[in-house]
Amino acid sequence: MELYELYRLINLQTEMIQELKVVSGQLNINQFDLYLEMLMDRNTAAQAYRDLKALLAEDKDNIKMLYCQLECARRILDKYQAKHISYAVYIDTMQCFTRFIEECKRKNGRMFFDRGWWTYRQVSMCIFRIGELEYEFNKYEGENVIVIHIPSDVNLTKEAVDHSLEQAGIFFQTYYKDYEYKGYTCDSWLLSPVLRSLLPEKSNILSFQKRFDIIQENKEDREYIEWLFQVPADTDYEVLPVETGLQRNVRELLLNSGAVGCAYGVMKGYS
Numbered sequence: 001m002e003l004y005e006l007y008r009l010i011n012l013q014t015e016m017i018q019e020l021k022v023v024s025g026q027l028n029i030n031q032f033d034l035y036l037e038m039l040m041d042r043n044t045a046a047q048a049y050r051d052l053k054a055l056l057a058e059d060k061d062n063i064k065m066l067y068c069q070l071e072c073a074r075r076i077l078d079k080y081q082a083k084h085i086s087y088a089v090y091i092d093t094m095q096c097f098t099r100f101i102e103e104c105k106r107k108n109g110r111m112f113f114d115r116g117w118w119t120y121r122q123v124s125m126c127i128f129r130i131g132e133l134e135y136e137f138n139k140y141e142g143e144n145v146i147v148i149h150i151p152s153d154v155n156l157t158k159e160a161v162d163h164s165l166e167q168a169g170i171f172f173q174t175y176y177k178d179y180e181y182k183g184y185t186c187d188s189w190l191l192s193p194v195l196r197s198l199l200p201e202k203s204n205i206l207s208f209q210k211r212f213d214i215i216q217e218n219k220e221d222r223e224y225i226e227w228l229f230q231v232p233a234d235t236d237y238e239v240l241p242v243e244t245g246l247q248r249n250v251r252e253l254l255l256n257s258g259a260v261g262c263a264y265g266v267m268k269g270y271s
Helices: 003-009 014-024 029-037 043-055 060-082 085-096 094-110 116-123 159-173 193-197 205-210 221-228 243-253
Strands: 127-130 132-142 141-151 182-190 212-218 263-267
Touching: 003 014, 003 060, 003 085, 014 060, 014 243, 029 043, 029 060, 043 060, 043 116, 043 182, 060 116, 085 094, 085 116, 085 127, 085 141, 094 116, 127 159, 132 159, 132 182, 159 205, 221 243
Parallel strands: 141 182
Antiparallel strands: 127 132, 132 141, 182 263, 212 263
């Protein structure tokens, strides 16, 4: 598969494709093969990202990093096919690039690549999107677990989450049967107990939250401001956009010196 075919499959924004075209004429991608190979291995991906970022120090809007990671996404398809993982899971997983760039535009008013520190997980086959949720190999208290991530375009209805969890169970039993894991965990603002007083009882968020035993809270975390309001975390509370009931309630909470924070949970019944 050619890079431009990948761009089409993940619906990459035309503006970004044009910038990538310019970069492709400036970089000899083969000179980075060692780093790209390491970036595609979940055991070395984090270090490879740091090394590559240092090497690409002069990288306006991180377009060179985006180009390198999308090249990895193109190459990793061979490994998906070798394991017989479905094309749909591959495309859904790699669409994270398009989604993150769109989120960046909403938050900052223009497109650039601000998530290279995260997307090396997708191109190293550490994270997979299966249905509505994303699943990542990780550890908790020294034991293997699967971490659940919640994409911004998620459908959190009970039926959609049930289906995703069911398909994830089949996925890991089929393609990673040697990976013995204790259960599912999640670290998110959506698990914050504070939300219980801000949302209606039948809320999909609370339904999802109830699947977990909350192990730890972090009331100082502020990432929820970016996720919920799609603005920089340091935005003045008075001008936070209010289009939903939850946004209205959270803004009022913030204006009264409250906070949502985040929480870490272990899923009930999936060990």
